[in-house]
Amino acid sequence: MATLTPTLTLVSTDVSTDEINFSVTDSLNITKNVISPSKVKLTTSDLEIGPTTYGKSYVYLKNTDDTIAINIEVTDGNSTMQLAAGEFAFFPWTGAAGIVAYSASGTPYLEYAIFEA
């Protein structure tokens, strides 16, 4: 068993008069499969990055491209989120439906990791 510590920090001095500066962290027990931080070149065709062989997991995604967006779908065909250039996401995933990634155009690179609890 390994311990995974994800931390999110949100900072803004001017989105409101009350400055935002907070962090939230978690301590996760990772006991099963892991896709270590990986980087893959995408096209406009679907690429499954999260297979349904995974159970309860935590997913990290980052679009490393400077201009091209990356679409992420849970495999029912619904566009779940779009990672614009440089954006990241971290979320819990059940593994009940696979995760698919494809580019809005061109061949951007996606950095990703999956940690099965």
Place this chain on the structure above:
Amino acid sequence: MATTTARVSISSPDLMPGSALSITANTALTKAGVVTGLTQMETGVRSIVTGTEYRLGPLATEMASDAHDIASYLYLCNTTTEDTTYYIDWGIHETMIGKLYAGDWMFIPWNASDDAAEIEIEPQGGTNTIEYAFFNSDFILTTAA
């Protein structure tokens, strides 16, 4: 224009033998396709009872023009301290994606492309408490009756 920055770090000393894991990523929260910072946010803390699906945040049609498309970000945390029978299912429209157990958080760019792309949450086990924040550029207040 506001400048809001999100940063994630993911670390583990023992996930991979001989190689500590250390991931860090930063992103500035900007309007779709431009470098202008998002100017609106909505934050809150809510206790939500089990057995009910809730919509979290606005529908696409409750956001102005194209502001709903791409340029929204969601932070959501389940702040309950109960055991693993307490969690929150989260998903987009009818697609359940994951479970937030006690202390779990998530951060995603949310592509609210239409009203069928709304964020849905459903607490399980009992009353859970959420802490959340939306960042966007054009929330529209509901017109008074």
